[in-house]
Amino acid sequence: NAGVMQNPRHLVRRRGQEARLRCSPMKGHSHVYWYRQLPEEGLKFMVYLQKENIIDESGMPKERFSAEFPKEGPSILRIQQVVRGDSAAYFCASSPRGPGAKNIQYFGAGTRLSVL
Amino acid sequence: QQQVKQSPQSLIVQKGGISIINCAYENTAFDYFPWYQQFPGKGPALLIAIRPDVSEKKEGRFTISFNKSAKQFSLHIMDSQPGDSATYFCAASNTGKLIFGQGTTLQVKP
Numbered sequence: 001n002a003g004v005m006q007n008p009r010h011l012v013r014r015r016g017q018e019a020r021l022r023c024s025p026m027k028g029h030s031h032v033y034w035y036r037q038l039p040e041e042g043l044k045f046m047v048y049l050q051k052e053n054i055i056d057e058s059g060m061p062k063e064r065f066s067a068e069f070p071k072e073g074p075s076i077l078r079i080q081q082v083v084r085g086d087s088a089a090y091f092c093a094s095s096p097r098g099p100g101a102k103n104i105q106y107f108g109a110g111t112r113l114s115v116l
Numbered sequence: 117q118q119q120v121k122q123s124p125q126s127l128i129v130q131k132g133g134i135s136i137i138n139c140a141y142e143n144t145a146f147d148y149f150p151w152y153q154q155f156p157g158k159g160p161a162l163l164i165a166i167r168p169d170v171s172e173k174k175e176g177r178f179t180i181s182f183n184k185s186a187k188q189f190s191l192h193i194m195d196s197q198p199g200d201s202a203t204y205f206c207a208a209s210n211t212g213k214l215i216f217g218q219g220t221t222l223q224v225k226p
Contacts, residue, residue: 004159033213042122042205043160045213056213091159093214103148103209107159 002027004094004108005074012114013082021077021111025094031055032075033105034067037089049075082115089113118143120208122217129224135193137220139206142187146208146215151180151191154203154219163204164191196224 005024013019025032030051035043048056049069060067064082069075079086089112093105122139129135139149150165166173166180166189173180179192193200203221207214 006159031212035214035216042216042218043214045215048212056211059213095212103212104150104162104165105214107152107161109159 004092004106006090006092006108006111008111009109010112010114012116014116015083016081019079019082019086019113021079021090021092021113023075023077023092023094023108025075025092026096026106029094029096029106031095031097032069033093033095034075034077035091035093037091037110039088043091046077079113082113084115087113087115118215120206120215120217122206122220124220125218126221127223129196129222131196131198131224131226133196133224135196135200135222135224136190137204137206137222138188138190139208139217140186140188141208141215143208143210144187145210148209149180149182149189150207150209150214151178152205152207152216154205160205193222196222198224198226200224 032049034046037043045059047060047067064080066078089110091110093107095105120141151163152160153163154160164175164178168184177194182189201224203219205219206217
């Protein structure tokens with residue numbers, strides 16, 4: 001009964017490159033959330049997705065960041081033209097149901113992005 | 117109004133003592149209040165959660181106290197153990213996304 005799987009665990013990119021972070025939710029979960037954790041800070045919400053739909057992207061930077069959760073396959077968080085300030089831990093969480101129900105979110109181990 | 121304020125930032129407790137972490141919120145629409153535990157290099161793990169229709173929830177050594185009128189909730193860790201040393205985050209939600217507090221680093225001394 002695998003949990004939320006994120007890969008890669010560590011990702012190193014040079015400034016200007018693209019970063020692709022993948023998240024496979026727990027089996028049976030159709031809701032995915034992405035959070036960012038800067039060093040010595042709390043987690044900040046980025047985006048909430050269901051299969052083929054973006055439900056809430058109010059925490060996503062307006063440029064360079066995008067997310068998708070296709071009908072088949074993992075959810076992808078994509079960061080284009082990375083800058084040093086993008087260095088952080090990116091966590092994915094999944095839940096079996098959305099708000100209004102028992103919205104328990106289970107987190108993956110995260111992807112640590114380092115931008116050189 | 118979307119903020120959740122958490123205190124203290126760090127806490128040192130002797131083994132066997134009680135650890136208490138407090139959180140306050142503004143948005144009265146929040147209807148779900150979880151606490152997460154995070155070890156270095158790991159993802160947050162759900163510890164315990166409460167909804168505003170109850171004032172207290174206990175699971176093992178962990179208790180959430182909830183004061184709806186004061187818009188505050190707290191985590192109590194009874195008989196704290198060195199293995200409890202971690203960072204603890206409170207959070208609040210009503211629309212799916214979790215709004216996290218700033219975190220409390222707990223150190224339990226043997």
